[in-house]
Structure formats: C-alpha cells, structure tokens
Amino acid sequence: MKIGSRIIGPRLGSKLLLAGCVLLLIPWLGFQSLRAMQQFLTEGQAAAQLLTASGIAALLHGRRELFAEQFDDHAASTQLATLPLYPLPGRILLDGFAEDWQGLEQRSKDYGGAPGPQFSLLLGENKQRLYGLLQVRDTSPIYRHPAYLRLDHSDHVRIYFKDTNNQQGRLLMTFEGSGKVTVYAVDSDWRIATPGSPDYRLQGYVDIDANGYSIEFSLPLAMLGEQRQLGLAVADVDDPHQRTVAHISSTFPDIHRDHYNRVSMRSVATEAILQGLQQQDAQIWVLDRALNVRASTGGLGAQVEDYLNTEQQRAKPLWQSLSDAVLGQLIGLTSQPLEDFDPLQTLRRDDALLHAAMTGLGGTQQRPSLDGRHQIIAAAQPIRDGASIIGVVLIEQSTGTILSLQRHSLQHIALLSLLSLSAIVIVLLLFSARLTWRITRLGRDTDRASDEWGRMQHRPNIRGTRAADEIGDLSRNIEQLLARLNRYQQFLSTIPRTLRHEINNPLNTAATSLEHLQAQGGDRVYVESAQRGLQRISAIVDNLAEAASLEDALHSDEISVLSISALLSVYIKHLRERCRHDIALSLPENDIWIEGSDIHIEQLLDKLLDNACDFATPGTSIAVGLNCTKTHCLIRIKNYGPTINEAELAVLFQLFHSRRDPEHSNSTEQHIGLGLYIARLICERHGGDLSVVNLPSADGVEFTATLALTTIDQE
C-alpha cells in the first residue's frame, strides 16, 4: 500500500524551475537600464554636439568677412545674383542627362528671354569639382562646322571666370552634335581659340533633343580664384548660312564688364577652419544668413560602413547574425549603411532648428535619417557678430556609435545572462533532483517500514537521517515515529502472550477443581460441559498467542526444501479418509519444490481445506489443483457453496474476521477469525500471497495460495 496516492500536478522540480523563471527579470532589467543609458548617452552626445557647435561659432565669431559677399570691390557686383552651388552626393556622370542630379534639377534657375535664348542652369559641387547642368531651349541648334576656324559661327556657351591670379578667364564650349563638347580658351572677342588646342580642364557632354540641348560640364574648383566669380552666357546662332551670333543670354547683365556672378558656395577660409574640426562621424555645416551653405566637412555616410567592415560581416558566424538581427529589432540598430544625403532635403529637415538659431537660440533635435533606418542628432548654434547673427553652425551626427555601443553591451548582457541563467538552472535542477530524490527515498523508506497490512517492520531502515537540514529533521522524526510505533506494536503483540500467562492460572484452577469434582462423582454431564468450555477458552488463548507471535514463530522455523506436490498428495490422501466431501486432486507430472516449513504448509492446508469442507454444499466435490509459473506455485482450492460478497472479500484475510455465522459454527471447532489470517501470514512467509475469488458461475469460491518456488536446483 502506498502512503498517499499520487495526485496529478507539477512535481517539485517543475515547481522550482517555474519559480526560477523569475530570474528572467535580470536580462529585462539589464535591457531597461541600457535603454536609460542610451537616453543618457544620446543627450550627452547632443550636448557635446551643441558644445562643438558653440566652439565653431565662437571661432567664426565676428568673422563677418567670411559671410559677406566676398571682395565686393564694385558696388554693382553686389547687385549680381549669386550662382548657388549645391553639394552633390557624388560624381556626376557627364552624359547630358539629368538623372544623377537626384531631383536637384528642379532648383535650376532660368535665365534669358526673348529674343535671346532661354536657358536654365544648375551648379553643384563634389570633391572640389564644380558640376553644371545647362539646359538651353533652342529648337534649331546650329552646330560647329569643322571647316570654320572661328568659334562664333555656331551655337556655343561662354564661361567667364576670374582665375587664381584674379585675371579674366574665358572658356568656350562648342559642339558638333550630341557628344562631348570641345572647350577652348578664347580671345577677348570670343572668336579664335588662343592656344589653338582644346582646354581639357573643363569637360562637358551635350545631349540634343527636340526642345534644345543639355550640357553637363565639370571643372575643378581650383580654377576659380578666391573671388569665385563665374558667369555663363549662351550665344545663339540662328541662320545656318550667315552663321552670325544673333543673341546672347547670360547669367549676369553686362557681358562687357568683367564682373560676373559670384559662385555662392563654401568659402575657402571657412572650410580651412572647419578642416581642423573635422570629425570622423559628424557632418559640420556653416550656413550664412540666407541659409546658403558656406562650408561643410565630414560626412555621415561612411561611419557605419567603417564600423562594420565588410570582411568581418562576411565572417560573422550564424549566431552572431542572429543576435544582430534580434538586437537590431530591440534597439533599432541596423548595419545598413547610412544614406542621408539629399541636397534638397538636407537642410529643409533641420529648418526649424536653423531658423531658431537664426533668431539667436541654439538647440538640438533628433530626427530619423532620410532612409529612416538611423537616428541623427542635429545641433545648431548661431554665429554672431556683435549683436547681429551672421550665420549658423550645424552639426549632424548619427547615433550609430551609441547604438553600436549599446548593442555591444546588450550582447554582453545577453551572453552573461544566458550563462548565468543556464548555470542557475543547472544548479537548480541538480538541487531539486537531489531534494526530490531524498524526499522520494524517504517516502519509499517510510512506505517500506510497514507491509500492506499495516504491520511495522522490526528494523525500519530510514536513510538520510544524518543530514542537518529540514529533510534530515523529517527523516529523524519519521525514524523516531516508526520506532515508537514499533515499540507500541511490540507491546500490542505481547498482550496475547501476557494474557495467556495470566489466564493459564485460573484455567488451571478451574480444570483441577473440575477433576476433583469428577472424582467425587459430580454430575458427569455438567462436569464435561464445563471441561469443554475450559478447552475452548484454552484454545482461544492459544490461538491468539499463536497469531500474535506467528511472525516470530515463522521466522524461527526450520526452513527446508520440500516437494509441495508430495506433501499435497499425502495430505489429500489422509483428508479423503475423514472428509465427507469428494476431493478431486490434480497434480502436475513433475515434483514441485519449494523452500519452507512443512508444518506450516500443513497448517495452511488445514485452514483452507477446513474452510472448503465447511462451506461446500453437501454432495459436491472440492477441487484441489497445483500448478506453477516460472517463480511460484499456485495451490487452488475450489468448492461449490455460498459466495463471498464484495465487501467481505477485502477484509477476509484480516485478523478476527470470520465468514461463519454463529449458528453455522459447530461447538468443537474454534473459529474466531484467525484461520485465514494465519493462512495469509504463512503464504507471505513463503514469498507469495493468498487470494480468493468467487467462481464466475457464482456458485462457489476459489482460494489461491501462492508460494515461491525454491531457487535451489533440484536436478
């Protein structure tokens, strides 16, 4: 019998593991603190950027000349519109098509008007080269004729500029159809090429369509002097025969004065200042009051690529790619290169900030990059000159560094958490397994301390009583409890023997007195009935004492190897002589050997066959069968007669349980519910058990006594 049947539910180990899930809070807390750290670092970066911006603004403080229209020796020149120079994301492929200007072409400015040619011009700058996109509306362009030496006999473009020596420079672009343009330095009349050979500093390409022609050209910025004056004029020749210049449109009003438009762009001096402040991962802009870019340095694009170089990326193991992907989801970091260059939008996005700076308020803002995958912090500070504001310093920096730092920390935390979690889980598992094992062992030991009938073992073996913890306490308590129970059981088992000792004296008195009475000629009937009564009392007391000490008796008995089949056949032979029922015995051909006490087997047969004889319906036969399994032999005793009800089956083999009705019992036999109890004890002593079933036909019962076969080979 198990102590406490199993209730379905989580076991101790599962419960501990569940409780251990609380440990998952550790990485979460780490993540939260990282978030706070990110916030802190971002703010720190913004502050640092603002400080840098202030520093730059302080450097530029009062340097009005850097922002003024430079070198206005002539008042008129200040009237001239500047040619805005837009920063370009990269080189322009000189092919006459506008695609690589990335929408910047909308910013081109229109010049000229009837009757002169109309054209639009857009200038950009990249890597110290100036790029131009010129689109001329001319439905009938006149191309250069190779036969003419003079250059003004066809449609052409004139470029005016001041060179590094502040001398007037003249370049003329002419073409013979779609394709590369040819550039010459020309005389002051724009007729003859002065060196006679093309000038390759300026390169261009023309594309001609129905509306006119487009020229993309490029020249090194170094060609221009410090004044950066540049003018452009389009000469239109209408008559293919006359080939004279009909009209000239230009970007500046008077082509005969050598004042041209100033190319409004970085000033060399400002840029020189900024060079020293260049930061790897930041982009610094200096803008003037009109928010034209005066200088810029650095770039945002490269830093992310720098951080994860492609070689490493390729060599990354799978787990790292996985962790990158997961972490990217968590903190928004991406290893994609940053693309934040859009000349149209670069400044527009920081508009509010810039305008605030213009009013004298420096500030920072955080915005997503153009590709939406990065965060960019922008800081703007006004550049002052006394009370007035002459420009703005803008520093843009992506948070990539912080994010990568955060990612590193997260990886670190994740790895440490994983390691510590698995260590804790393993320790918890081992610990719980050990606890569970100890508790299970204690339960098993406790279970074994008594047999299924509730009798205590003489020496219950409780292990783990030397442990100092609570389970050790529990083990010791159970051990003590079992010891006490054992003492009590021993006390109980001695009661019948004590009782026998005590009752034997009065019994003896009565018996001897009766004998005297008999000798004196007392009434024989009464004397004999009194003697029978005494005999019953004596038998009851003996039986009780025997049942109580049967365990000891069984253990002290001599055990021998004996043939159960031979014993059974002798027993049945003698039984047939005195039993009024027919007895059918079926034995196997071979002898069956068991190890045990023959006297007690005989006692067992006495009990079972007395029982069968008493309950058998007169005239029916009792069937006794013997057969064996691999390890046990089974003695089946079947009689026809009353069946046993279900409730009784369970308690049939318990002490003091009798099947017999009081009127059913005869006076000479003692039936105080010991017989089947003793029979069961004998079976158990012989390594088996005793069971009973009602016959399926419900007209009798069958007892089966199981006894262990001997392990000693009989051959």
Next chain:
Amino acid sequence: MSYQIAIVEDDPDQRHNYAMALEKQGYTVSAYADRGSAREAMSSAMPDLVVLDIILGHEIDAGFQLCRELLAIDPSLPVLFLTERVDEIDKISGLRLGAWDYQPKPVSLAFLVERIASLLRLRALRDEPIPATRPAQATGHLSIDADAMQVHWRQQLLELTITEFRLIAALVRRPGYPVAYEALMQATIQQYVTRNTINTHMRNIRRKFCALDSAFACIGNEYGHGYRWLKES
C-alpha cells in the same frame, strides 16, 4: 514409608487441588506459598520431590531461584516445574537448571499424579538400580527402556523429557504405520493439546536425534494426519 512431596504454588486454590490429589495417592504433601517459607522449611527437611511454580507472588523468577538453591543442597532432587510460563525459552531454562520435567499449565491432575509417580520411580531406580523387569524394546537402532523411561539411539542415551519419551513410545509402537495427531495427543496425557503442541514436540525430538546423528530421518510427517516412524533403510 510414603514419599514426601513439596509443592510451591502461590495460588491457594491450585495449591489445595494439587495437595488433595497427591494426598489421595498416599503421598505426604507440604505446600508453600512463597520462596522464603519453602526455602526455610526445606533446608531443614529435604522432600523426595518438589513441584515448583516459577512466578511466586511478585518474584517472577522465584521458581528458578529456588530450584537452583535446592539442587545446590541435593543435586539428585527431582524437580518438576508446573507453570503458566509456556514459552520455549522458559522451558529450556528450567531444564537447563537441572529440573527433571517442565509442565505447562493447565495440567490434568491425573497426568500430574502419573508424572510424579514416574519421577519417583526414576529416582528409586537411580538410587538403587534393580534389574529391569522388562527388556528394552528395540526397533532398528532405537531402543526404548520403558521402566527407566530412557531412549537410546545407536547406543547413545537421548535426553528426553517425559512427554517426549511418551511421544516416541507411541510412534514406535507400530513402526512404519502412521500415528494420528489424536493418538499422539492422548499419549501426552496432558489435558489441552493442539496439533501445534505435537508439532513443536516432534520438532524438538528431531533436533535431539539430529544432535546425536545428523543423518537421522526416521520421524516422518503424515501431512493432514500425524506422524510415522520410518524404518531405517
């Protein structure tokens, strides 16, 4: 001259019944209730036989102690324990002390009288040996001297109690034939005997034979019936 028999029994009724039964047989009986008075009386005049109870009043081993003291004075004194202590261990201790017999209660007076007569006869034989009136009966290696109540196995004397002697005698009466439990019970001439008692006696007898001769196997069980003396092969 009648034999002098001392009875030490703390229960007055039993003491009286024993005394009456023995006096009826012509014995002179002196009865004592406790160890002190018995010891004192007997040290001056030794009886011919003593019947002892073990528990006397509050002294649970008084009988054993008295037995030891009396045998120290007269080692040939026949001592018969008659007690409610029926455990094997008590029986063995009693016989080891030198008691001639050990009878558990309840006892039949007829049996007691018979037993006392046997013991006195044995004592007389021992004191002045007379030639046996009946020759010893021999069955194979077993010889039984009914007068001396002695059993020899292969010329070796077997120390048996009187009950054991009677059981052997009953078995050997018809060697080879089964003897039923009932017959064996009667042979003990004790009042209340169960099959278990017979089985226990038989086991003890077998042990004693085996102590002399480990190959002894002449007592056979007749399961469900009784025992049988098997002829030696």
